């Protein structure tokens with residue numbers, strides 16, 4: 069445990085999931101002589117949101133089917149106008165070339181009989197959904213490319229902090245989750261790709277790791293960026309998703325929808341009137357669940373056997389391959405009954421909503437030399453292709469930037485202090501187990517932050533989250549694996565505090581259920597047509613401020629074109 073591992077690289081990528089593997093490959097492609105290191109707390113072969121593959125692309129902008137401008141317009145409307153369109157445009161512009169490159173590596177996308185991409189219409193406007201019925205090997209294909217490009221990979225190392233000196237990111241620290249070594253990496257550029265904060269709220273099932281998001285993503289990057297002094301944006305715009313009740317898998321709107329399946333209430337009626345992009349849809353589901361017409365179901369029993377079998381084939385092989393066994397265990401069969409659905413716990417994730425570390429269209433955060441991509445970077449509704457696109461952008465820009473700076477020696481006192489912080493739980497192996505501390509924290513998140521939100525509840529929550537810092541000090545760990553879990557609880561607490569403060573700050577309702585406030589039920593464009601950003605100020609306190617929405621590059625009249633649903 070007392071061993072120090074010291075490493076040096078030009079570009080350090082933290083998190084080897086969707087965005088991280090692409091960032092590593094693109095950095096290396098940009099300069100094959102440069103050194104690139106991916107740090108991953110699991111193993112990149114099967115880690116992150118696409119660990120078990122992916123069954124479709126949600127945001128494919130394919131020439132002839134849609135344009136980047138249409139895509140920007142759709143995301144602008146879905147996100148109630150609060151977007152940096154230049155950043156969103158990148159996904160629309162570069163997504164197709166990413167798909168082509170993935171295809172050249174062996175990733176299979178659905179084609180029609182003529183060999184054209186078989187895009188499906190799921191949203192009211194535009195065709196963006198490209199099925200991947202054979203997408204189960206996506207992560208292993210990416211891993212092969214990482215190796216082929218000679219990107220260095222250090223699996224089983226968890227980053228805990230970015231090192232910032234002289235106003236720029238100069239590396240990161242962490243520890244080996246197997247042997248406990250303290251790891252210090254000097255880097256010229258650092259790219260954060262650690263995914264969502266998926267373990268913020270507690271799922272209805274009560275299982276700590278039964279979350280909608282990949283459970284190893286505990287908001288690590290959100291917290292690391294915050295402590296590095298970077299700005300975060302739209303944190304009050306939570307992620308909430310429809311999912312199969314008690315099962316941590318999505319409701320399959322993008323897969324089953326194009327085949328004719330739909331979400332129905334207990335009376336068997338369709339009730340969703342708005343689009344699948346938005347928090348408005350979640351508000352409609354929430355309302356239905358809380359009306360006399362709940363629960364809601366995924367309805368397929370009107371479909372023929374061939375269609376149901378095909379849906380099952382896709383859903384049970386990809387992404388969440390335990391789904392078939394789950395249904396079987398419950399005696400559920402799509403042929404005879406609708407499968408009950410629920411709404412997920414809350415989380416932070418720009419991929420599905422908008423909260424993240426603020427980045428511009430180059431993937432740059434507000435800290436020099438620090439980049440962010442994927443679910444933790446604030447480009448709304450970016451999903452998988454957006455993670456690849458921003459992985460690429462950050463990899464290329466990070467490598468270019470690294471050529472302009474020299475390594476900086478980390479401050480040894482700072483390193484010692486961080487080491488003491490990390491290893492403290494090992495000094496008290498009989499301390500409170502991390503599971504208990506995490507469970508209580510996330511119950512508090514559910515109790516006080518789960519929408520609909522209100523000032524009184526959130527103030528109690530905020531007070532609890534601030535005081536919880538002391539509770540974290542009671543945690544004990546018996547080995548490096550438990551230490552990893554303890555550090556994750558630290559990250560979750562940081563995210564809970566950010567979520568409470570940002571939600572209190574925005575005094576209006578926006579993004580449907582994501583930021584639905586009972587005390588301010590209406591949207592107020594006069595005062596709140598802006599981003600709410602937050603950062604750690606010079607004195608170490610969390611400070612919040614309004615940030616103007618960047619000028620649009622694609623014309624959208626957000627006052628006329630929102631998918632609003634009446635809140636009451």
Ligand SMILES: Cc1cc2nc3c(=O)[nH]c(=O)nc-3n(C[C@H](O)[C@H](O)[C@H](O)COP(=O)(O)OP(=O)(O)OC[C@H]3O[C@@H](n4cnc5c(N)ncnc54)[C@H](O)[C@@H]3O)c2cc1C
Pocket residue numbers: 082083084085086087088107108109110115116117118122123124125126127225226227228261262263264280281282284285286288289316317318322387419420441442443444450451452453455
């Ligand atoms: C259930 C579900 C279904 C989805 N369905 C679709 C779909 O059908 N179509 C679509 O387009 N998109 C879909 N998405 C979205 C898409 O998968 C994500 O937007 C995308 O994969 C996010 O990539 P990422 O790189 O940000 O995160 P990830 O791929 O999750 O990668 C994050 C990585 O960081 C590592 N990590 C975390 N913290 C640390 C740390 N401290 N130190 C080191 N490593 C760390 C993790 O282990 C992980 O490997 C879905 C997502 C989910 C959760």
